[in-house]
Amino acid sequence: MQGRDPLFVPCTPKGCMELLHRYDIETKGKRAVVIGRSNIVGMPVALLLQKANATVSMVHSYTKNPEEITSQADIIISAAGVANLVRGSWIKPGAVVIDVGINPVDDAESPRGYRLVGDVCYEEACEVASAITPVPGGVGPMTIAMLLSNTLESAKRIHNFK
Numbered sequence: 421m422q423g424r425d426p427l428f429v430p431c432t433p434k435g436c437m438e439l440l441h442r443y444d445i446e447t448k449g450k451r452a453v454v455i456g457r458s459n460i461v462g463m464p465v466a467l468l469l470q471k472a473n474a475t476v477s478m479v480h481s482y483t484k485n486p487e488e489i490t491s492q493a494d495i496i497i498s499a500a501g502v503a504n505l506v507r508g509s510w511i512k513p514g515a516v517v518i519d520v521g522i523n524p525v526d527d528a529e530s531p532r533g534y535r536l537v538g539d540v541c542y543e544e545a546c547e548v549a550s551a552i553t554p555v556p557g558g559v560g561p562m563t564i565a566m567l568l569s570n571t572l573e574s575a576k577r578i579h580n581f582k
């Protein structure tokens with residue numbers, strides 16, 4: 421993507437950027453930390469944040485001081501796939517948190533025997549963050565909405581209509 425536009429922006433990264441846009445979250449000159457560097461989430465969303473003029477740090481499994489790095493961020497996007505990895509102490513007061521993680525954890529009280537949680541400890545984060553996406557009900561549905569958006573865009577290109 422460096423220096424040229426992709427045919428389609430991957431759905432989940434596109435959904436994260438759409439959330440920032442729709443909630444008027446400034447990215448220009450802001451410190452952003454992306455936790456995770458996969459080809460479908462972490463890497464593309466880091467590039468999109470950089471293209472939106474944020475200063476981006478990427479945290480991965482070899483990062484020595486993830487809490488210290490993450491606590492300096494104005495915007496945190498977590499896509500590690502580790503339940504409750506990001507504690508409240510990792511979050512700068514007022515930071516914006518987008519939790520991409522969707523992690524099943526055992527829950528005997530749930531009819532499915534499990535419930536879904538994110539990478540971020542939601543209860544702790546709510547005390548500190550200025551905004552946070554829930555799991556479920558956050559980035560997941562945004563991904564689906566962006567898939568529909570990409571599908572419509574694809575049809576417009578094939579059939580040459582606006």
Ligand SMILES: NC(=O)C1=CN([C@@H]2O[C@H](COP(=O)(O)OP(=O)(O)OC[C@H]3O[C@@H](n4cnc5c(N)ncnc54)[C@H](OP(=O)(O)O)[C@@H]3O)[C@@H](O)[C@H]2O)C=CC1
Nearest residue numbers: 432456457458461480481499500501520521522559560563
């Ligand atoms: N809501 C949605 O639409 C979507 C949600 N997801 C969810 O997002 C999460 C990530 O998915 P995906 O990107 O495919 O995951 P991958 O397993 O492909 O990548 C996980 C990344 O997180 C990093 N990581 C793992 N553990 C740690 C840790 N303890 N500290 C810091 N970094 C860590 C890994 O580092 P390293 O590179 O060093 O191994 C890797 O880069 C999952 O929970 C998945 O279910 C995924 C796609 C869409």
Ligand SMILES: Nc1nc(=O)c2c([nH]1)NC[C@@H]1CN(c3ccc(C(=O)N[C@@H](CCC(=O)O)C(=O)O)cc3)C=[N+]21
Nearest residue numbers: 431432460522536555556557558559560561562563564
């Ligand atoms: N190239 C690629 N792109 C992806 O976007 C991609 C992928 N590969 N591999 C698998 C993951 C997983 N994924 C989800 C999307 C939406 C929900 C979703 O909407 N979940 C609901 C919860 C659904 C429930 O309750 O079970 C929610 O978060 O609210 C979940 C998971 C996309 N993925």
